[in-house]
Amino acid sequence: MHWSDVIAQRLTERGNDHIIATGITPSGEFHIGHLREILTGDMIARAARRSGLNAELVFVVDNADPLRKVYPFLDKSYEDFIGHQLGSIPAPDKDGKPDWRRFEEEGWSYGDHFLQPFLEALKQIGVEPRLIPNLTSYREGKFADSAKKACDNPDAIREIIERVSGRELPSNWFPWQPLDSKGSLDGLDVTGYNYPMVTWTDKDGNTGESNISKGEGKLPWRLDWPAKWGFNHITCEPFGKDHGAAGGSYATGVEIAAFFGHEPPQSLVYEWISLRGKGAMSSSSGNTVGPIEALRLVPPEILRLLIANSKPNKAIEFDTGMGLVNLADQYERLASRNFDEELSNDSLSRRQRVQIEDAQAALRLSMTTSTQEAKATSVSFRHLALLAQIKPKDEDIWSSLIESGAITNPNSVLSDRLERMRAWIDSEHFPEEMRIMILNEPDAASLGELDEEQRNLIPIIAGELQNAQWTAEGISLAFKNAANSADAPMRSMYRACYAMFMGSERGPRLAPILANCIRDEVCNLAQSCADSV
RNA sequence: GGGCCUGUAGCUUAGUCAGGUAGAGCGAUGGACUCUUAAUCCAUCGGCCGCGGGUUCGAACCCCGUCAGGCCCGCCA
Incomplete structure (x- = not known):
């Protein structure tokens, strides 16, 4: 059974209506690694529909995540935005500088900037998921219930994360990251909580309040994920192996989801895509092939086949x-x-x-x-x-x-x-190895491999080419004449030709290629070959 | 340290969940087409299924151990 059908079968046991989720943080240029996430989801959705279920594919855009660092493609002025949410800061312009004008006039954000071309590639590839911008979900209060449960019971959440992941959380850890007055999620200490307000102090001793029901901050990733499984009604989600490891965010998510009061989605862990000979793909290192670039080279079906024909756990x-x-x-x-x-x-x-x-x-x-x-x-x-x-x-x-x-x-x-x-x-x-190359000068090694009959043909071929009409037909005729006049089989003639012109034993049909080359260069090459044997 | 994934022909791999003669494709080699669109067709070669043990009438598959590679336990598809 195909892997997509295996998952579809499990979904059948679970119910009739399914929302299959994918999610990516738009922190930099999207690459074909991200395509695996979306296509895996798309293929599950199709398999589910084939087995008679209702299935919708959604794409959660994690634009509530903060900017982690100033990537090489960004101007250093982005320093000021570290810790700010990707959906609330301006996009880089072509010099990597913040495009304030477009941000203020159109609301064009950093996240939009990287998402847009990816969506266009997805469309070409036949995937049009329902988009769920996560920042919007926060601002609309969709996270409020889960955030309240977490903030009301920080110790229970802490216990789950520490036990399942085996790591110790800092003593001042709190299940809500407030936004400071400038819009950054970094460097704040939570000092108090009285629903719906969380109070905080920053490094400089400034204090403030954050309303958890209005998205004035966000849940830490390990809570954010299970929370959105709930209000988005996610029943299935493929994710990368980074989330899938024991003690990883899916493992804690399963328990936190139960604490929030809903069932975790059917999971499917997939492996990463690396670039041959260059290691894992990474937006920040520039070691990427974008979906758009890939689509310029090959049709979408072939890109889809790459994913469809590899089991998800295969790198x-x-x-x-x-x-x-x-x-x-x-x-x-x-x-x-x-x-x-x-x-x-x-x-x-x-x-x-x-x-x-x-x-x-x-x-x-x-x-x-x-x-x-x-x-x-x-x-x-x-x-x-x-x-x-x-x-x-x-x-x-x-x-x-x-x-x-x-x-x-x-x-x-x-x-x-x-x-x-x-x-x-x-x-x-x-x-x-696919590139057709006509030699510039004789290749002694190839010519040396020819037998006597073939070698003897070389001057004859050179002579016939001199007189040939410079078209595919004319050149073909010249080859035939050369073979006839030496009373040699065509096979030997071609063997000699490939050694002369391409330095190989075999090759594609020569006449049309030579007809597209400059006559004098070809004739000179043929003559040099004749002289050198 | 704890855990997850992967290891099958020169290469890419199927088969591992439900144990029953290890299947493909590419490449290589040979041949056919009165000879070439790197074509097409046919055939052949090529496997201690990482290694060692165990369970079983029977193990690539289940169990234990071990080696190698990748990854996770801050963030990442």
Whole structure:
């Protein structure tokens, strides 16, 4: 059974109506790691609906969380905002400086700034969750009940956290973080509590009051999370392994939720995504690939497949090079399979059956809409990468594909893919081994590997090219003439050509590539090869 | 220190919850197509399932131990 169906089955035991929650702090640029959170939730929601449940996906935007530090992409003036809530401070402009104008005129906050592009990527990828800005929930008093219960019984909460997490809380710990007069959550000591007011003093001895029912402050994370499970009626939530460890915030959350008087959601812990060879993704270190950037290179279905086809507890190494090629080709293979036919075979073992069913589910979840049918384009990623490199004009690619019988008409899926393919080829991520390179000078090693017959062809090829008409057909003809005049098989001829022009044993069809190269350079290269053997 | 996750073919992995001959894909190798769109098709090779013990008629799977990697017990998807 696919992992999303396993969770859906557990939800079935729990009831009919479900709210599946995801949540991210908009402290910096979103990356594909965050995509796993949302897509995991989206796939659970789809699986739940498939098994007949009502399921809604929500995205809690944790914009009540404070700014932790001045990240490298921020101007140092953000120093003043440390401890301030992300939804209540201005967004950085293109120089990293606070954009006060937009903040005051439009209310455009730091959190909005980073959230917006992510939402656009989500839309492309087929996910449109209901947004729940957490700061708004505080200001609307949604946290009031839980905050009251916690502040009325600080010792009970303290006991849970200390026992479950095994860490000791400071003696002045209080289950409410008040905002000071400037809007910071940092550095305050709670001095008293009389519902709904919490009194505090800051480092400089200033005192003030905070109303816990109006969001003049926030619950610490370990309470904030279980509290919102309650009033948002969350029944299921996937979260990263950081929250999932024993003694982590889910473990304390389960008990705190019970104390608040509601059931904790069905959990699903997922592993992190790292960037191949570069370690975990992190917004602050700049070691990221954004969802937008990823979508410029590959279609959304393929990004979805990455998540759908990996079990949540498997770490994913995102590889923007050959890994993407393999992933894309895997998608094509899946799309061209006939699963129903495969499953109708009665002699399948239980394992084989499970494997086919999971592949079918993964492909279904890769579609950007749940009703869409996967269609194979019958053109592999590799093939398209090749054509895109040798043919600058899209029409030439379509006519080549039609000629070879791969397609009958160019369609929107293919032209969309070609557009992304060209972006990928132009980017730093395109793998070297996929790049077609015509040599600048003879490659002695490759030429040395040729046998005598092949070596003898080199001067003949060089000569024929001199006289060839410089089109794909003309060059093709020159190759044929060369082979004929030496009475050699075409196979040897091509073997010699690849050694001459690409320094390899095999390669893509040469004539159209050479036709797109400068004639003199190719002829000079051929002549140098002839001279060197 | 306490805990969680991961370890299966060269690579990516399925299978572990419900024990019953270890399955794929990529790569590699060989072949076919009167020869090349790195195509396609066919075949082959490749596994002490991290290691040691235990339970069992039978263990990749359950139990105990151990090694390695990652992570958590302030904050983080």
